[in-house]
Structure formats: structure tokens, C-alpha cells
Amino acid sequence: MEAKENTKKKKGTFKYSKKLDKYREKILFPKKVEKADEVLRKVGLPKQLFKSS
Amino acid sequence: MAIDNYDVKYSSNLMTFEFVSEGIKGKITKVVQYTPRGLKNFYNLGFGDKKEETGEVDDMIITDNGDSKKVLATVASTVYRFTEKYPDAMIYATGSTKSRTRMYRIGISNNLKDIRKDFFVFGLKNNQWHDFEADKEYEGFLVVRKKN
Numbered sequence: 152m153e154a155k156e157n158t159k160k161k162k163g164t165f166k167y168s169k170k171l172d173k174y175r176e177k178i179l180f181p182k183k184v185e186k187a188d189e190v191l192r193k194v195g196l197p198k199q200l201f202k203s204s
Numbered sequence: 205m206a207i208d209n210y211d212v213k214y215s216s217n218l219m220t221f222e223f224v225s226e227g228i229k230g231k232i233t234k235v236v237q238y239t240p241r242g243l244k245n246f247y248n249l250g251f252g253d254k255k256e257e258t259g260e261v262d263d264m265i266i267t268d269n270g271d272s273k274k275v276l277a278t279v280a281s282t283v284y285r286f287t288e289k290y291p292d293a294m295i296y297a298t299g300s301t302k303s304r305t306r307m308y309r310i311g312i313s314n315n316l317k318d319i320r321k322d323f324f325v326f327g328l329k330n331n332q333w334h335d336f337e338a339d340k341e342y343e344g345f346l347v348v349r350k351k352n
Contacts, residue, residue: 187241
């Protein structure tokens with residue numbers, strides 16, 4: 152008998168970790184955040200978004 | 205093809221997530237952070253490796269742990285979780301390098317049909333937003349959860 156390939160996706164679990172609360176006030180990716188701010192400043196939001204909603 | 209997700213830990217405000225990639229180079233802790241910006245509901249998605257020795261997070265490291273699809277699927281699962289708590293969030297993401305941005309783009313392209321069921325997806329090119337099209341180059345991405 153041929154073994155069937157298991158195509159069922161294994162969904163990971165989500166669990167609260169108090170340790171991660173230490174990052175609450177800390178920006179871990181400052182360069183990315185700078186880029187995001189630049190996009191907001193120069194480009195703004197997609198006009199399509201306002202048509203869609 | 206079904207892609208597994210890693211188990212994920214999250215902070216109380218659901219803005220920081222952590223999971224462990226297990227691959228050919230061993231176990232590597234990954235961190236995802238959603239950072240609110242000046243505009244209400246606009247968040248940056250940052251993603252990188254945590255250095256075990258120092259606890260510092262670095263998004264320039266190239267890990268090549270052989271599990272990039274599973275890692276991307278896990279990051280995507282945090283987007284779902286985050287937008288369950290913050291349904292009006294507009295999430296901006298870009299790679300720290302061109303190749304990483306390309307990897308994100310391929311990840312979105314490969315799952316676009318499913319992603320579009322729940323999200324509006326936009327791609328940034330030449331300082332303009334476009335409706336995301338599979339296999340087109342973009343400099344960044346914006347996803348917004350649909351009101352189902």
C-alpha cells in the first residue's frame with residue numbers, strides 16, 4: 152500500500168510570553184521604521200484603499 | 205502544497221512575536237515586531253534574527269537555515285494574529301536587502317489567492333502604490349485586513 156503524502160498544514164500554536172513585554176517601548180528595527188516613515192512622508196497611503204473601504 | 209508554521213510566542217500587546225527556526229544550521233530565534241508610526245493605524249513590520257549571545261536583534265543577517273517557506277508562513281501567521289487585535293491596521297513591510305524584498309514578494313505571490321480573501325495588498329514602486337500583482341517587482345508592501 153502506498154503511503155499518502157500528508158498535505159495537512161501544521162498550524163503553529165500561539166502562546167503569551169511575559170519576557171517579550173520588555174520590547175514594549177523598544178524599536179527593534181529602527182532602519183526599517185525610518186524607511187516606513189519616509190514612505191509615509193513621500194508617498195502616503197494608496198488611493199485605492201479609500202475606494203476599497 | 206501545505207506549509208507548516210512554527211509555534212509562536214507573543215507579547216501582551218501583540219506587537220512583538222518570537223519563534224524558533226529549526227533547520228540545517230540549527231535553532232535560530234526569529235523576532236517580528238509591529239511598530240506604530242505617526243499616522244494612526246499605520247505600522248511597520250520588522251523581522252530579524254535574535255543573537256543568542258547578546259539578545260540583540262539583527263535584520264541584516266542572512267541565515268540560510270533551509271526553512272524560508274516555513275519562516276515566511278510563520279511571519280504571515282503573525283499578521284493574521286496582529287490584525288485580529290488591530291483590525292484597522294495598515295501594515296508596511298520591506299526587506300532589509302533587495303533579495304529579501306524579492307523573497308517577500310515571491311511569498312506573497314505564491315499565496316496571493318488566499319491572502320486576498322482576507323487582505324487588500326499593495327506594492328510600492330517608484331513612489332507610487334499599485335494593486336499588488338504576482339511576479340512584479342516592488343520596493344515595499346502594504347497589507348490591510350478586509351472587513352469580512
